[in-house]
Amino acid sequence: MKYIVDTLELGNFYTESGELIENLKLRYEHVGYQGQPLVLVCHALTGNHLTYGTDDEPGWWREIIDGGYLPIHDYQFLTFNVIGSPFGSSSPLNDPKFPQRLTLRDIVRAIESGVKALGFERIAILIGGSLGGMQVQELLYNRQFQVEKAVILAATDKTSSYSRAFNDIARQTIHIGGKEGLSIARQLGFLTYRSSKSYEARFTPEQVVSYQHHQGDKFKESFDVACYKRLLDVLDSHNLDRDRTDVAEVLAQLDTKVLTLGFTDDLIYPDDQVRAMGSRFQYHRHFFVPDNVGHDGFLLNFNDWAPNLYHFLKKSKVRR
Template sequence: MSNYTVDTLHLGTFTTESGETIQDLQLRYEYVGYKGQPLVLVCHALTGNHLTYGTDEQPGWWREIIDGGYMPFHDYQFLTFNVIGSPFGSSSRANDSKFPEHLTMRDIVRAIELGVKALGYTEIDILIGASLGGMQVMELLYNRQFHVKKAVILAATAKTSSYSRAFNEIARQAIHLGGTEGLSIARQLGFLTYRSSKSYESRFTPDEVVAYQKYQGDKFKSSFDLESYLTLLDVLDSHDIYRGRDDVSAVFRMLDTKVLTIGFVDDLLYPDDQVEAVGQHFRYHRHFFVPDNVGHDGFLLNFNDWAPYLYHFLKVSRFRR
């Protein structure tokens, strides 16, 4: 049986980009696999958590990728941190009344770097993330704190799109006006952007879709912390790999990391051509376009449509652009 651990690191004082302080930086994490095997660092999406694999009672959000044989845990060891600001065990407004008012993508990535180092790792064999997770991957690659052999970026672009930011602002306004009920509306709005109109048309009648949206909103308002959601919307809006930098392309170009980008058809938030454009910065890059009709949430669904390409990429040892 593989090793399975869920635990919390206490990493001391942490200062954010804005100059605010977390007195006791806590990072909740999941580890599963066999020591000595290639390390996979998984970065989760906006409302995700550290449970990539999970348990039989609470399966993780990518368990099917692992148990399905695409990244079997007898071949790898997996590490996932719950990002700071998220309400699932790491430092956030949910467990720290003095948690910073302003948090950025670069803050959550720097915290992850501290966590990886605290656990004694200096090299990452595979760095992978989707959506907000893919944005973390870009920042981790730019910071060059670890040698990364292969990186996979799914459904993420170099900066958060204006389209995405517009929806995020409407979500904020709904929460500020309506509190918990506003959070339900914000989630329903977000869910519309995660799925394509084709997906909705194929799954629901006009009457069914109303009940489904309400169900998603009610479920979310009871399971996710309102203040944490506002924090993470700020993090998402802050994502811009070029902010304050004029050397991004040069830094990425000098890495020997082999990069795979994966885009999904009908992704309203992060269109395929913009996902592919991220990879053009790297010396070794491949892109795969997933021709399904789910939309942005394709990275959480229909694994058989895209995970075989991931499997192939991870097995390739000789690589040409």
């Protein structure tokens, strides 16, 4: 089995705003067996390219793969660290001239450049949750690759006003408090990623304060302030229909078979909005995940929803 973690250098790259990234860098993980169908995985806001990882440090979706839902012997997996993120791709952390404004379409065009640079033209499975699911939508609309099946988890076709409100509060806390503000922003984010039911089930009122502080303190040491602000801009920029008039027509004509998954008590990307986004595709199935975790369900409790992923990938015919 091949396991590669490396960085592509792809030359000059201009963002939507016209700003230049000199010698675009894309950090990536590529794991699996050469010649097997390609799975392109798109990671979430504070995630990274280590989907599979190593035995000593398993990746964030290792359980999905080794659990047999996407068997390592049946596929090869490719994940890029999105630009703007602090884990190796071009970002404010390693490029002092990094653009001040970054959009979702910028990070998707960068990923498309990386896929082409590695010589792939066909994607068997395109999959992502939250910010990753937004990337999947843009990749499908752009039609740069032949995509057989796509899976979109906990993502809608535009960022909601509710989500943008939380993002703006996060910016304000960072502006006021710098690194300590980043800790508070992370604590605020956790309240939107998890449901009130999951908090009640897991914590006493005394325990929850300690848990929130722990999450904030851990995050402020592992993530970069400037990177987080750029990625909040990326989230806010997401609107599949922005400055486009043909989205409905394009999505309705795609041959790609699409599965969407919505999660109970997802505050920022509710199930009904996830389903509505998926219904724009010609071949679409939707699954509602009845757990009480909330938005972060796509990163947890795999046995509650991954069997539906497995069966969808095994189906040769998909109807509405």
